[in-house]
Amino acid sequence: MARKIGSHSDITGPKVRAAALRLFARHGFASVTMRQIASEVGVQAGALYLYTPDKQTLLFDLLREHMQEVLDGLAAEDFSGNPVERLETFTRFHIRFHLERRDAVFISYMELRNLTDENFAVLEDMRRTYEDALESILKDGQASGHFDVEDTKLTTLALISMLNGVTTWYKPDGRLSLERVEAIYSDMAGKAVRMARWKRKQMLGAAGQAKA
Amino acid sequence: MARKIGSHSDITGPKVRAAALRLFARHGFASVTMRQIASEVGVQAGALYLYTPDKQTLLFDLLREHMQEVLDGLAAEDFSGNPVERLETFTRFHIRFHLERRDAVFISYMELRNLTDENFAVLEDMRRTYEDALESILKDGQASGHFDVEDTKLTTLALISMLNGVTTWYKPDGRLSLERVEAIYSDMAGKAVRMARWKRKQMLGAAGQAKA
DNA sequence: GCTTGAAATGAACGTGTGTTCATATAGCGT
DNA sequence: ACGCTATATGAACACACGTTCATTTCAAGC
Numbered sequence: 001m002a003r004k005i006g007s008h009s010d011i012t013g014p015k016v017r018a019a020a021l022r023l024f025a026r027h028g029f030a031s032v033t034m035r036q037i038a039s040e041v042g043v044q045a046g047a048l049y050l051y052t053p054d055k056q057t058l059l060f061d062l063l064r065e066h067m068q069e070v071l072d073g074l075a076a077e078d079f080s081g082n083p084v085e086r087l088e089t090f091t092r093f094h095i096r097f098h099l100e101r102r103d104a105v106f107i108s109y110m111e112l113r114n115l116t117d118e119n120f121a122v123l124e125d126m127r128r129t130y131e132d133a134l135e136s137i138l139k140d141g142q143a144s145g146h147f148d149v150e151d152t153k154l155t156t157l158a159l160i161s162m163l164n165g166v167t168t169w170y171k172p173d174g175r176l177s178l179e180r181v182e183a184i185y186s187d188m189a190g191k192a193v194r195m196a197r198w199k200r201k202q203m204l205g206a207a208g209q210a211k212a
Numbered sequence: 213m214a215r216k217i218g219s220h221s222d223i224t225g226p227k228v229r230a231a232a233l234r235l236f237a238r239h240g241f242a243s244v245t246m247r248q249i250a251s252e253v254g255v256q257a258g259a260l261y262l263y264t265p266d267k268q269t270l271l272f273d274l275l276r277e278h279m280q281e282v283l284d285g286l287a288a289e290d291f292s293g294n295p296v297e298r299l300e301t302f303t304r305f306h307i308r309f310h311l312e313r314r315d316a317v318f319i320s321y322m323e324l325r326n327l328t329d330e331n332f333a334v335l336e337d338m339r340r341t342y343e344d345a346l347e348s349i350l351k352d353g354q355a356s357g358h359f360d361v362e363d364t365k366l367t368t369l370a371l372i373s374m375l376n377g378v379t380t381w382y383k384p385d386g387r388l389s390l391e392r393v394e395a396i397y398s399d400m401a402g403k404a405v406r407m408a409r410w411k412r413k414q415m416l417g418a419a420g421q422a423k424a
Numbered sequence: 425g426c427t428t429g430a431a432a433t434g435a436a437c438g439t440g441t442g443t444t445c446a447t448a449t450a451g452c453g454t
Numbered sequence: 455a456c457g458c459t460a461t462a463t464g465a466a467c468a469c470a471c472g473t474t475c476a477t478t479t480c481a482a483g484c
Contacts, residue, residue, distance in 0.1 A: 045434095184363060198409050431480085437473085451460090
């Protein structure tokens with residue numbers, strides 16, 4: 001038997017990637033065998049090599065594809081407004097987008113060490129681009145007096161860690177709706193970096209006195 | 213050859229665990245072979261089975277030992293004081309303790325899925341105990357009006373995620389000292405949950421009016 | 425309807441895996 | 455001084471891995 005009805009490259013290819021993504025996320029790249037992936041797709045192991053040169057490249061392609069989607073998704077957001085609004089846009093986007101792609105996110109933070117140095121560098125670059133988007137919001141907010149942040153780089157990483165944590169426990173049918181989770185996280189992120197009112201007044205006051 | 217000078221169970225046993233911990237953290241449980249561990253210890257693979265019944269148990273023992281140390285360490289901290297102070301104690305302890313044991317922490321959050329259900333349940337229980345310690349601080353702070361938290365459970369997880377993030381980037385010889393990192397994270401955690409001054413005043417005001 | 429080639433098979437490959445075990449030896453208790 | 459046993463060896467086991475490839479089969483183009 002070969003070439004079953006309705007099974008073309010266009011159909012099997014995505015199926016392979018989907019199965020690999022699911023299995024890598026559940027059991028870890030190293031623990032998943034090509035035969036497992038093939039079985040999930042409904043095909044023999046050999047056939048996978050029509051769609052990927054090897055296992056490592058399969059992982060890399062999944063991760064690169066994911067990071068590209070993240071970057072594209074971020075670029076599609078509306079980042080007008082002041083830093084406070086932009087931070088909310090970012091955090092809400094991050095939560096929403098990452099919850100929709102939990103498997104890919106999980107792998108992205110877990111399996112980087114299973115990549116060759118070359119492939120790792122590519123993804124590292126993309127991740128840095130994403131982080132820089134957040135850091136620039138923090139920097140702007142620091143300059144405008146909206147935020148009170150000691151170290152923008154560290155804060156960026158801390159915020160992203162916090163936001164990523166959501167993927168480890170969120171269940172779509174759980175106690176909290178997506179909207180509510182978005183709101184709570186966004187609120188926490190905002191409070192963690194925002195300048196306190198009294199402190200801002202104090203600064204403005206000092207500036208006023210200096211002028212006078 | 214066997215029984216080399218100075219190589220007893222008391223020496224080789226810890227060496228095995230140390231090597232396994234290091235390698236699991238670097239390359240992932242599934243990717244590390246018993247022969248690699250043995251080689252690191254300076255012993256043949258077969259000898260490892262004098263110290264562990266199998267590879268899975270070796271991982272489990274490492275993780276259980278780690279979690280026990282975390283719980284013991286937490287219990288040794290001084291948690292007197294108001295919720296704000298207790299939260300700072302907790303965050304500083306967490307950062308410090310986890311940075312000293314980065315390998316174990318990494319594995320704890322990465323390799324849980326490589327455990328049997330039974331072993332997983334044991335660790336899950338210990339982790340929950342740890343999380344509960346933080347949540348009870350948040351609850352107390354909520355009750356006392358120190359904190360402004362929508363959902364203590366979610367906030368607990370968000371804070372721990374944020375704090376754990378430090379292990380992924382911190383380098384002991386890096387730009388920031390441990391003390392400074394502790395301070396920044398502790399500060400961010402505090403701000404993320406603390407009740408704003410104006411809001412507290414407003415509440416007190418409302419309470420005063422209600423009384424009057 | 426026949427030809428053609430893309431899509432899939434399934435067996436085979438070499439290698440490496442976790443684990444076992446008969447065997448050897450070094451150091452402690454006596 | 456010597457035997458006993460804890461500690462280690464190293465070869466072997468059965469199995470599973472990623473990957474290759476000659477072969478087969480089916481859908482589409484003419």
